[in-house]
Amino acid sequence: MVGSPGEQPAVARSRQVGRPRRSEQALLEAAAAVFVRSGVDAPVREIAAKAGVGTGTIYRHFPTRPELVVAVYRHQVESCAEAGPRLLAESANPEAALRAWVDLFVDFLVTKHGLAGALQGDSAGSDALHTYFVDRLVPVCGLLLGAALESADTDPSVDAYNVLKAIGNLCIGAAGDARYEAAVLVQLLISGVLAGAAH
Amino acid sequence: MVGSPGEQPAVARSRQVGRPRRSEQALLEAAAAVFVRSGVDAPVREIAAKAGVGTGTIYRHFPTRPELVVAVYRHQVESCAEAGPRLLAESANPEAALRAWVDLFVDFLVTKHGLAGALQGDSAGSDALHTYFVDRLVPVCGLLLGAALESADTDPSVDAYNVLKAIGNLCIGAAGDARYEAAVLVQLLISGVLAGAAH
DNA sequence: TAACTTTACGGAACGACGTTCCGTAAAGCA
DNA sequence: TGCTTTACGGAACGTCGTTCCGTAAAGTTA
Numbered sequence: 007m008v009g010s011p012g013e014q015p016a017v018a019r020s021r022q023v024g025r026p027r028r029s030e031q032a033l034l035e036a037a038a039a040v041f042v043r044s045g046v047d048a049p050v051r052e053i054a055a056k057a058g059v060g061t062g063t064i065y066r067h068f069p070t071r072p073e074l075v076v077a078v079y080r081h082q083v084e085s086c087a088e089a090g091p092r093l094l095a096e097s098a099n100p101e102a103a104l105r106a107w108v109d110l111f112v113d114f115l116v117t118k119h120g121l122a123g124a125l126q127g128d129s130a131g132s133d134a135l136h137t138y139f140v141d142r143l144v145p146v147c148g149l150l151l152g153a154a155l156e157s158a159d160t161d162p163s164v165d166a167y168n169v170l171k172a173i174g175n176l177c178i179g180a181a182g183d184a185r186y187e188a189a190v191l192v193q194l195l196i197s198g199v200l201a202g203a204a205h
Numbered sequence: 206m207v208g209s210p211g212e213q214p215a216v217a218r219s220r221q222v223g224r225p226r227r228s229e230q231a232l233l234e235a236a237a238a239v240f241v242r243s244g245v246d247a248p249v250r251e252i253a254a255k256a257g258v259g260t261g262t263i264y265r266h267f268p269t270r271p272e273l274v275v276a277v278y279r280h281q282v283e284s285c286a287e288a289g290p291r292l293l294a295e296s297a298n299p300e301a302a303l304r305a306w307v308d309l310f311v312d313f314l315v316t317k318h319g320l321a322g323a324l325q326g327d328s329a330g331s332d333a334l335h336t337y338f339v340d341r342l343v344p345v346c347g348l349l350l351g352a353a354l355e356s357a358d359t360d361p362s363v364d365a366y367n368v369l370k371a372i373g374n375l376c377i378g379a380a381g382d383a384r385y386e387a388a389v390l391v392q393l394l395i396s397g398v399l400a401g402a403a404h
Numbered sequence: 405t406a407a408c409t410t411t412a413c414g415g416a417a418c419g420a421c422g423t424t425c426c427g428t429a430a431a432g433c434a
Numbered sequence: 435t436g437c438t439t440t441a442c443g444g445a446a447c448g449t450c451g452t453t454c455c456g457t458a459a460a461g462t463t464a
Contacts, residue, residue: 049422050422050423051420051421059442061443062442062443062444063442066441126322126377164386164393168386168389169390171382171385175375175377176375178325179326185364185366190362191363191368191394194363194398195397196397197400198392198395198398199397201393201400248451249450249452253415259413260453261454262414265412
C-alpha cells in the first residue's frame, strides 16, 4: 500500500477485510421479536441471545439502546408520517383527518409495549428516540393540526410539538391497564385543542 | 415479665430494647431535600448519605423505594385531596372548581421533578406510589368531575380514574422541557372531557 | 456494677441493567 | 502460506434497587 500510487482516498477503503458483518437486518428482526414478547424495555442481553450474538455485536451496530429501538420502528414511524398527508387528502374534512391520524399514532404506541414511555428520553438531551420521533412526526402533526384549526376557525392554543408529546404521554402505561382508555383521552384532548379553549 | 400477671398482650411489647430508632422524620427531610436537588429518581444511596445513614436504615423504615416517595409527599397529596371539596364549595361553579383543582395537581406534579413519571408503577401490580395516588385522589377527582359534568349537562365519556391518570401522564417530562406546556394541555383535555365529545 | 439480650445500625454483597473492553479467530490479501 | 485487518463473543465495569450480616448500642436482669 505504501508503494502504490495513492489514487483511492484512504477513507473509501473500508470493510474489505475481516468477517462479513452480521446483517443488521437479522439483529433488527431478533430485537423486534423480543420487543413483542417482552416489551421495548427488554434487556439488550435478551436481544443478543435471541439473535445468537454477543452484546458487543449489538452495540457495534447500534451504539446505544435507543438507537436500536429507533431502527426497529423506523419503518412504522415512517409509514405513520406518510399517512398524514394522505389522510388529509382523502378525508372528508381536516378534523377527520387529524383524528384518524391520531388514532393511527395511538394504536402504534399502545401496541408496542413500553414504546411511549421510552419516548421521554432520559435527562440528557441526546435521546435518539425522542429526537427521531419529534423530527419526523412534528411536521406531520403540524400539517394536520394547522388544517384542522383553520377549518374550525380556531386560534391555536398549543403547537404541534406539544400535541405530539401530549399524545405520546397519554399512551404511557396504556397496555397493561385495562381501565385506562388512551385512545379516548387523546380524542378528548384533540376536542379541547380544536375548541381552542384552555378555559 | 414471666412472673408478672400477663395483663398486657405480648404484641404490645415492642421497641423496648435496643437503640432508639432514628426518627423517620429526619430521613424524610433528607429525602425531600435530595428530591428537590436531584429529582425523585435520585439513588437511595444519595438519600442515605444526605441523612448520614446507611442504606439499610432507609430500607428498614421504608421497605421499598416507592414507599419512601409516598411518605415524602403524603402531606402534599393529602392537602391536594382536601382542597377538592373546599374548592367545590368556594368556587363560582363546578367547572371552575375542577379547573382550579387540576391546576393545583399539575403544579404539584411538575414541581417535583420526575414524580409524574414515577406514578406509572412498574410492570408489577404492587406499586405503592401509583396505588396511593389513585386511592386518595380518584374519589376527589370524581367528585369534582361529576359536579362539573352535571352542571354542564354532559354525559361522562371517561371516568375519574382515566382523567387522573391522564393528568399524571401529561405532566411527565414537563420540568426540563421548556417548550412543553403541561398545564395548558391538561386544561384542554378538561375542555374536551366537559364537552363530552370524543369525536 | 456486670453480664446478657434485644435491636437498629452501617455498609458490604447480590443480581440486573446499559455499556465498554479485549483476546480471539475468521476473512481477505500478498 | 503467512500476515493483516476486522468483527466477534462475552467478561468486566459502574450504577441501580434491594438484601444480608457482623457489630455495637441500649435496655434488662442479677
